[in-house]
Amino acid sequence: MQEPWRDDEPIYRQLRQRILALILKGALKEGEAIPSVRQVAADYQINHLTVAKAYQELVELELVEKRRGLGMFVLPGARDKVAATERDKLLKDDLPRLLERARQLGISEAELNAQIKVMLKETP
Secondary structure, three states: OOOOOOOOOOHHHHHHHHHHHHHHHOOOOOOOEOOOHHHHHHHHOOOHHHHHHHHHHHHHOOOEEEEOOOEEEEOOOHHHHHHHHHHHHHHHHHHHHHHHHHHHHOOOHHHHHHHHHHHHHHOO
16 A cells, blocks of 8 residues: 655655655666656546656656656666765755754763664664
8 A cells, every 4th residue: 555645745746755765775777667647647646747747856856767759767877866865865964853853852872872783783
């Protein structure tokens, strides 16, 4: 079952993030076609213009390209580009927010490090 859409962000951005996640996981490989606008609109029961807007942003990010008469395809290097962007976002945006929240809650550096070590061991 697919994840429901959140109300805190436009659907086209959420869709774009879902596609970025699929590229990052390797579920959508470089050179592979992505589902058509019509197919995604039908599958997710959303407006085709919403899907088109998400796809256009992926084109602008140079992660996919439109091939006339064939559809949209993941460009070579897309996975590396997505990984680099997400890595930067994690280190520059998410981590500082996490550390600020930990400080607010009185979580020590030692506690954070210990929990990170436990979590890394649990991850296959």
